[in-house]
Structure formats: C-alpha cells, structure tokens
Amino acid sequence: MKKFKVGIVGLGHRGRYMIMLVKQCFECAEVVAACDIDPKLWDETQWQQNTPMKEQLPGVKFYVDYNQMLEEADLDLVLVETGADVHAEFCIKALEHNINVFSDIPSVANLSEAKRLWEAEQRSTGKLMTGANPNEWGFINALVDLYQKGLLGEPYYMEAEYIHSVKTQGTNNPYLAHSPWRKTLPPIRYCTHSLGPLLRIMKEALRYVVCLGTGVHINPEALRDDMQAALFQTESGVTIRLLRNGACRAFIGLHSYRVFGTKGYFERIDSRGKTEPVVRFRSDELYAADTITELPHLMMANEYIDNPKAGGHGGADYALLDHMFKAMIEGKDMPISLRDGLLMTLPGIYAAESAVRKGEKLTIHYPWEEEFAADIEKYKI
Ligand SMILES: NC(=O)c1ccc[n+]([C@@H]2O[C@H](COP(=O)([O-])OP(=O)(O)OC[C@H]3O[C@@H](n4cnc5c(N)ncnc54)[C@H](O)[C@@H]3O)[C@@H](O)[C@H]2O)c1
Missing domain, CATH: 3.40.50.720 (NAD(P)-binding Rossmann-like Domain)
Structure with a gap:
C-alpha cells in the first residue's frame, strides 16, 4: 500500500x-x-x-x-x-x-x-x-456509552473544569519559556478539552454564554485572567458551567466533568493529592444502580488496552x-471533523469576549449560520 x-x-x-x-x-x-x-x-x-x-x-x-x-x-x-x-x-x-x-x-x-x-x-x-484528544479517553467513551444506552436520560446541566497548575513560572518553566501563547491566551479560550467530551452527548450546539474573569493574582508575567468561569447554554436550556485557569496554586488533577441527566448522573473527578481520579455514576434505569456506584477509571479506550503502542x-x-x-x-x-472542532472552540472565543464585557450575555453563532458574518463585524474578535 x-x-x-x-x-x-x-x-x-x-x-x-x-x-x-x-x-x-x-x-x-x-x-x-x-x-x-x-x-x-x-x-x-x-x-x-x-x-x-x-x-x-x-x-x-x-x-x-x-x-x-x-x-x-x-x-x-x-x-x-x-x-x-x-x-x-x-x-x-x-x-x-x-x-x-x-x-x-x-x-x-x-x-x-x-x-x-x-x-x-x-x-x-x-x-x-x-x-481533540480528550474525546478519545476511555472514561469519556464510558460516558457516551451510558448515555447512548439511555441510562443517564438527557443531560440538562453539566460541569467541567480544566485546572493546569505549574510549580515554576516565567523563564524557569519550560512550557512558558518556549510557548508565548501560554502567557497571553485567555484561559477560557482553551476550552476544547472540556467542551469536546460533553458535546459528544449533546444534541444541540452551545448558543449563549456569560463569562467572568478574576484578573491577575498569581503570575505577574501573565497578561490575562488567572481564572475564568463561563456559563454556556443551548437553545433548549441545557447549561454547562466551565472553569478554566491560566495560573493557580491548587496542584490538583486537571480534568473533571459532571453530568446531570434526566435519569441519572455521571462524574469523573480528577486526582486530589493521594486520592486517585474517580468515575462514578447512578441511574434510575439499571438494577442496583440507584445508589451512586464507582466504575473502573480508564484513561485508555477499550480498543487500545492491549496495544503497547x-x-x-x-x-x-x-x-x-x-x-x-x-x-x-x-x-x-x-x-473529529472541522465542524466538531468549531463547535468546541467558538464558544470559548465568545466567552472571552463576554469576560472583556464584564459578563455580558452573548449569543454564539457558527460559520454555517447566516448570523455569523454579522458577528465578525460586531465583535471584531
Ligand atoms: N491536545 C493536547 O493535549 C495538547 C497538549 C499540548 C499542546 N497542545 C497544542 O499543541 C500546539 C503546540 O503546543 P506547544 O506547547 O508545542 O507550543 P509551542 O509554542 O511550544 O510550539 C509551537 C511551535 O510553532 C512554531 N512556529 C510558530 N510560527 C511558525 C511558523 N510561521 N512557521 C513554522 N513554525 C512556526 C514555533 O517556533 C514553536 O516552535 C498548541 O496548539 C497547543 O494548544 C495540545
């Protein structure tokens, strides 16, 4: 070949x-x-x-x-x-x-x-x-599987956080020393690791956003908010709270997700100190799953578990x-198409603009929608 x-x-x-x-x-x-x-x-x-x-x-x-x-x-x-x-x-x-x-x-x-x-x-x-590599994690496939089997019902509220703490800052940090964008990018714009997995179980795009930022408290070299928190919503009201950081002193696991569905609940809470990451779920629809139950935590998708590469x-x-x-x-x-990528990227760009506008509620559009061209003129972002 x-x-x-x-x-x-x-x-x-x-x-x-x-x-x-x-x-x-x-x-x-x-x-x-x-x-x-x-x-x-x-x-x-x-x-x-x-x-x-x-x-x-x-x-x-x-x-x-x-x-x-x-x-x-x-x-x-x-x-x-x-x-x-x-x-x-x-x-x-x-x-x-x-x-x-x-x-x-x-x-x-x-x-x-x-x-x-x-x-x-x-x-x-x-x-x-x-x-979008988080879309490929084993525990995210488990979430999608539980959702597709009807065990969670429809999600109506979800949360995600991506907290990336680094011990050293400025020129001592190899990430920051070579990658200027790590000092300047508004953290909420680095949102695809959080929104990508949740969009896998959603039937609609994110349509509205409000976002606020903290200003700079931790890394004086950084030129953007240390933390930004956004609330996204779809047209039917499915709501996502997303917390992203530029700098912080938490030193906790990076990626956590919580899904509240009409028939169940799923969470993946990343490590905290000696506590390993944990995946839990409950469902109205499954025998003995009416109390919250811990599932095995797998980063690796099932299809690759025995693949040493x-x-x-x-x-x-x-x-x-x-x-x-x-x-x-x-x-x-x-x-994972370009359309998928834009569905998980553009909400962060509108969110960053909402933070600049002190939490003004913005309507999110996409390039395949008529209103998008007007947004380019209106926001200049
Ligand atoms: N998916 C993940 O888990 C994950 C993890 C880390 C980084 N990333 C992404 O990977 C990308 C790279 O991250 P990084 O940390 O290596 O960034 P980096 O800033 O360290 O490296 C980017 C490189 O691009 C080069 N470059 C810039 N302009 C160029 C041009 N005109 N022509 C040729 N080269 C040019 C720079 O010289 C630099 O070496 C980023 O987009 C980041 O978001 C993804």
Whole structure:
C-alpha cells in the first residue's frame, strides 16, 4: 500500500512528540518533512529529548519556510502543531493545496479565521481532523456509552473544569519559556478539552454564554485572567458551567466533568493529592444502580488496552491518529471533523469576549449560520 506522506509544522514539545508517534507507530505513514521558524528545534537537543530531531528523523527534509514545504514536499497530510493561537492560517494554506490536515486545538483564534477555515475546507479535496484528544479517553467513551444506552436520560446541566497548575513560572518553566501563547491566551479560550467530551452527548450546539474573569493574582508575567468561569447554554436550556485557569496554586488533577441527566448522573473527578481520579455514576434505569456506584477509571479506550503502542495522554494521542489514518485509508470523513472542532472552540472565543464585557450575555453563532458574518463585524474578535 502507498504510504501517506506526512509533514509537520511547529516543533515545540507537542509537535516533536506527535511526529515521533506517527513515525514509530503507523506503518501507513512516512514522515517526509518538518518545519519550524526556529532551526535550533531541529538541529539541537531540546527539553525532554536525548538527541536532536534531525537525528531522530534521518532523511526527513527540514524547512524554515512553511510555504516552501507545502510546495515541495508532495504531502498527503500535515500536522499543524504551532502555538494555540496560530493554527488556522497553516490549516487554510494546506487545504488550499488539497492536503489533509491534523490540527491541534483550539481550532481557530477568532471568528474571521473560523469563516475562512470553514470555507477553505469546503473548497478543498483535503479534510481537517481536529486533534481533540480528550474525546478519545476511555472514561469519556464510558460516558457516551451510558448515555447512548439511555441510562443517564438527557443531560440538562453539566460541569467541567480544566485546572493546569505549574510549580515554576516565567523563564524557569519550560512550557512558558518556549510557548508565548501560554502567557497571553485567555484561559477560557482553551476550552476544547472540556467542551469536546460533553458535546459528544449533546444534541444541540452551545448558543449563549456569560463569562467572568478574576484578573491577575498569581503570575505577574501573565497578561490575562488567572481564572475564568463561563456559563454556556443551548437553545433548549441545557447549561454547562466551565472553569478554566491560566495560573493557580491548587496542584490538583486537571480534568473533571459532571453530568446531570434526566435519569441519572455521571462524574469523573480528577486526582486530589493521594486520592486517585474517580468515575462514578447512578441511574434510575439499571438494577442496583440507584445508589451512586464507582466504575473502573480508564484513561485508555477499550480498543487500545492491549496495544503497547498506544501512548500519549493515556493513549488518546495514539487513538486520534489511529482513527484519522483509518478514515483516510477507507476514504471516510475525519472522525473529529472541522465542524466538531468549531463547535468546541467558538464558544470559548465568545466567552472571552463576554469576560472583556464584564459578563455580558452573548449569543454564539457558527460559520454555517447566516448570523455569523454579522458577528465578525460586531465583535471584531
Ligand atoms: N491536545 C493536547 O493535549 C495538547 C497538549 C499540548 C499542546 N497542545 C497544542 O499543541 C500546539 C503546540 O503546543 P506547544 O506547547 O508545542 O507550543 P509551542 O509554542 O511550544 O510550539 C509551537 C511551535 O510553532 C512554531 N512556529 C510558530 N510560527 C511558525 C511558523 N510561521 N512557521 C513554522 N513554525 C512556526 C514555533 O517556533 C514553536 O516552535 C498548541 O496548539 C497547543 O494548544 C495540545
């Protein structure tokens, strides 16, 4: 079988990890090109590495110029692993060359990009896969399974939090030192890890948002709120409370979710000190599940439990790539589409604007809706 020729743009710590996962685990793919504006990331050993990328990927051509890579490398797929606020331009250019794209999250940084990216994919023979790895976690599959079996009823209120505390700050922190967007991105815009899994059990898009931020208390170098809390709502009233942070001194597990359904309840509460992460559920619909019951906590999806290659965020990174390559081989749509990515990204952009407007309630639109163009003019976000 012909192998997919794969390139990558963005050789930060995430990009370096993802391209090695492709090289080491997927026989259907051949890594042929890599690009970053900083050649040191190719030539020199970096944080969490023993050898430089150029030695780990012999025979792969390195580019400083992304346009040149797209012109020359004859790619079937490009991994976009640039900073969280600069994905869309790279994705649009690849789609204009009819190249498939794996885009890390969030999908876009503003409404205008969302419109242009949406239109670029419509015109292209390439397709975009959204790199929303939490959608692939085992305990999220369990939530979807319980929901699809009718054991939770319909969700009417949900909560999610993503709390990312780091012990060191500023230039001592390898994340912050190399990734400027980690100091500037309003935390609520990094919302896809929280909203993506919940959207898997929802029948409607998020339509309304109010959001407030705390200002800066923890990291004086940060240029945005330390914490932001948003309330989202659908047209029928399904409500989600989301807490995101830029900096805090909590040092608790990162990702928690709670789902209140008409017939049951589900929660995944991440670790707290020595207390391991826990998944619990109850249901009106199942014998002996009327009291809250603990379920096994599995990061890894069932289909990969015996697969030694399945690594990265509890196997979710492998699962993303595996599902994407299988779809490409079978000529199917990407399993987490651009539309899915925009449904989980755009609510965060409107939420950040609501926080700027001191909690004003905003109506969320999407590029496939008529009202979206007017929002681009109105909000300029
Ligand atoms: N899904 C996850 O679990 C997860 C985890 C970590 C990071 N991420 C995402 O992965 C992405 C990368 O994260 P990171 O921490 O590695 O970021 P980073 O800022 O450390 O790295 C981004 C790289 O892109 C390069 N770049 C910027 N502009 C460029 C251009 N014009 N041409 C070529 N290269 C360019 C930068 O030089 C940098 O090396 C982000 O979008 C982030 O949101 C996702």
